[in-house]
Amino acid sequence: MFRDAVNLTNEAPRIKLYHLEKALVGDAMGLIDVKTISDGNYEHAWKLLEERFEDKRRMIDIHIAGLLGTKKIPKDDYADLRTLVETITGHVKNLKFLNQQFTGVSELIVVHLVARSLDATTKKEWESTIKRGELPTYENTITFLKDRVSVLERCQSSNEESRSLRGTAKQLTGKSAVSKANTATASSTSDPHCEMCGERHPTFKCSSFNSLSTSERLSKVEERNICFNCLRRGHSVKNCPSKKSCFRCNKKHHTLLHLEGNASSTRPSSESSEEKHSQSNPNSAIGIPGSSKAPVSNKKPETQPLVTVVHTNNPMNLASQVILLTALVQVDDQHQRSRLCKALLDCGSQVSFVTQSLVATLGIEVEEVSVPITGIGNVRSTIKQKCTINVRSRCNDYSFLVNCLVSPKITGRIPSVKINLDNWELPQGLKLADPSFHEPSQIDLLIGMDWFYDIMKPGCLKLNDDLPSLHDSQLGWLVGGKLLERSCSNFAMNSCAVSVDPMEELMHKFWEVESVSPEMVPSSEKEQCEAHFTATYRRDDSGRFILHLPLKDNATRSTSMMTPLEY
Template sequence: MNQRSGTPSAISKVHAATIQKTDCCSLCSNEHSIDICDTFKKITVNSRYAKAKQLGLCFLCLKRGHRTTNCKSDSSKWCECKGKHHPLMHSKDKESKENSTEEAANKTTTDQAIAGSSKRSEEPRTVAKCEVPSTPTVASKQVLLATAIVEMVGAGGVKHNCRALLNSGAMANFVSESMCDILSLPKSCANVPIVGVNGTKMNAMFKINATVKSKTTDYESSIDYLVVPRVTGALPSLKLNSKNWPIPTELQLADPKFFIPSRIDILLGAEVFFDLLQVGKIRMSTELPILQESRLGWPIYNVRSVTGVQNCHASSSNQYNEQLNDLMKRFWMIDEQIKDQLEGDECESHFISTYFRGEDGRYVVKLPFRKDAGELGDSRTQAEKRFKALEARLEKYPDTKQKYKGFIYEFISLGHARIL
C-alpha cells in the first residue's frame, strides 16, 4: 500500500529469458550455417546448385522458406560478379572452360553438359548439344543429274512447261501428283509396286498417258507415266556457280537454269532415255560437267567437286516395310475373325439349298426371309385413311388423277400388285 496516498499499488513482474539461437546446417546437421560448412565448400559449384535445389535453399542467402526471386537479403552479400547468387555458387573456372580447346570440348561428357546448364542466367547456356567428329573439311562430290524443260500436253491440248529428270536406271516413267492435277488427264488403275534403294517399296495406284514434246526440236512421244506423290527432291542439291563455265553460247541448253535447285515434275526412264540421246558431246574440262546432245536440247551432267553437300537423293529406310508388315498383320487378323463368324452362317446353306441355273445360264437363288420378323400390327385403318385423303386430293386435279390411275393399272398388269 502506498503510505502517502493510502491506495494500494499494482505490482507487475517481468520475466525475461535469453536463448542463444544456433543455425543448424541443412547438409551435415551440425550447429552452423551451410555457408560455412566445410562439407558444402568441398563439393563443386554444380553439386552445390544440385544440393541447394534438393534442400529447397535460396541461391542468394542459402536459407529455406522463400524463393530466390523473393529473397530480401542485403545485396552487399551477393557475389562480386553482380549475379543474383551467393559467392559460394559462383563458378571460378567458368572463364577457363569457355576458352578450352576444341579437343577438350569433344571429350565433354553428358554429365558435364547438364551441369553447365546451371550457370548464371546472363551468361550463354547450353540448351542442346550435338557432338560432331572433328575431321578436316574435304571436297565432296555432288552428282549433277541431267534435267530438261519440256512441254506436256494436257486435257484439251493445252501445253504445260515442266521440268524432267532423265534417268536411264528407271524402269518406268513417273509424274508427280501436282503435275498430274495440272494436266487434268484421265487416270487409269495401275497398282504397280515400286522398289527403291534398300528394298523400300510403295505402290503406284494410278497411271496416265501423256504426250511430251521437246522445246528445241520436233520430238514428241506419247507414253505412260506412273503417278507418285513426289518424283524426287529439288535438283541440284545446292546452287552452283556456273558463271565461269565455258558453255558455248550457240547451244540450246535442255535446262537453261540447271544450276538453280528446282522441283522435278516428271521422270523419263529407260523407255525413252536412249532414244533421246544423240552423238554430240562436249567436255568443258576435267573438273567440269559434260554437255550431251539430245532431242530435248543439251542437258548438262557429270560429277563436280563441291563442298557442303547436304542432301543425297537415295532412300534407305525400313518405314515402308514396317507399314506393309503391319497392314498384312491386320489383314490376317480380320480374315481370321471373318472365318470364325462364317462357320455357322446360314447364308451359305440357304444358297446351296435354293439355287438353280436358268436356261439363260444365270444362277437364280431364292430370297431369304427372316423367320423371326414381327407382325406389322393394326395398320389397315391408318392405310385406309391415307388412301381416302389421297383420293380427295386427286379429285381436285383431274389430269393428275388420270395419270395416277394409269400408273396403278400398269403396275397391276406387270404383276407387281393384285386386287384383293
C-alpha cells in the first residue's frame, strides 16, 4: 500500500524517505540509519528494508505451516467454520501473491487439509456435492463452505435468540434464570464477536481495547455494561459461566482489568441502593478495582470472598515500575556501514553483551572463548564466543570499541508494555538517546560497567515525583528511574546483573579437584599388598578369585595361615 500511495508519486526522494520512516512500526522502527536519513537516500533505505524483511522463503514457510496446522472442528458451529475458511483462503491468497503455483497436486493437498478439518456433519454434506469419480476443486469447496457458514449462522442465531427470550420471560415471572443465562452465554461464546468494536474477534484481542490504560478499560467495560470477567454481555460476574479468572490475583475479573491495589478512583455507593445497583450493573458485586460504581464494604462475606477495595497510604501498594536506560546507537558492520540497534546501559553487569542475531547481521568476526558468568540467584552459565563492536553515538562524534560476549538473547522486550506519555511534559530541545523508549522492543546490545560511567555525564533533570528522570550522556538524554502509574500492572520485571567468575578462583577450584590428598598417596605397605595380590591370585572354573592372605614380615607364619582363601 505504501508503494501504491508514495512510490508512484512525483515527490522528491527526501520526502518519500520522510513518509517511509514515519510509516515503520514494530521491529522495523529505527532500522534506517541516521546517515541514510540525512543524505535523503530513499532507494538505499528501501533496499535495507527489503534485505531485512523480504525473506520470501520464510514467508512461504509460514503460510505452508499455517495450512498444515489447521485443527479439526469439533461440531458444526458457524463461527469455527468461518475461522477455518478465512484461515485457509488467507494462506492460499498469500502464497499466490508470492507467485507460487496453485494447481494440480498442490490444490488437492489443500482440499484434503480442509476436508480433514471439517466436523462429521459438514463433511458428509460436502461429500454429497461431489460426483463419484470426480476430483474436488478448491474453488467449489470454499464456495460450499461459505454457503454452509451462512446457513449455520441463520439457524444458530435463531436458536440463541429463542433461548434468550425464554430466559427473559422466566426472569420477569420471578423464576430463576441462572441456568438459561449460562446456556445462552455458552452458546454465544463460540462467536468471536468484539463488544468494543463489533468486529469478528474476542474482546480481549481487540487492538483498540488493548491500547487503552487499565483505568480506561474499566470505564469502557462499565459503560457498555458487560461482564468484568469474560468481557461479554448478558450476565453478571456472579453468574459468569467462565471458569477463568485474573492470572495475577486469581480473583473474578479479567487480567486486562487488574490494578495493583489502586482504589483512588473508587466511589462507594450507598448501602440502600446497593441491591438496586447490583441488578442494573452486572459487575457491582465484584468490587473491581477502578470501577467507579463498585461498592466498598468492610463486612466479611458469608460465602466466597470478594475482591476488596482498600484505601491506603502505603506507597508500596501503588503500581510502580523502574524504567531502564536504553539508547539507539550506531554500530559498524564488516563493511564499515552503519546500522542502528537498541542498547541497554546496565551498571550492574561486569561485562557487555551482544545478541547472536546482531552479530550475524553485522557479519563481524567472533572469537572462541569459554567465559563463565553468574547471574541473579547464582545461576551460572558459560559464554562460548566474544567479539569487538564499534559503537557510535547518534548525537555527536563520540565512539568507542566495546568487547562483548555473544549471547542468544540478552533480556525480554523493554519495556514489557507500552508506556502512555500523554501526561509527560518532556523539555523541548533535548535530544533523547532513545526516542522510542516507551515502546516495547528487543535489546540488541548490553553495555556494562566497562563503559557505563565513561558514557554518562553529570547532567540530570527530574520531570516530577511520579515520573523518571532524564540523564545526560554521550549518547543523548537517557530516560530512567521509577515510574508511578496506574496502568503499569502488566509490566514484567527485567534484571541483567551478571558477573564473571575470577580466573584465580576457577584455577584454585581446579587444583583442589586435581590435587591428591596425603591419604591417597600409596604407602610401601599398600604397594606390597598389591604386589602380593598380583603374584598369588588365580581363578577357578566357576570364576572365583583364589589368593593367599598377605602377612607382615614380623608375623608368625603357619601352614594354616597360608591356606588359600576363596572369594
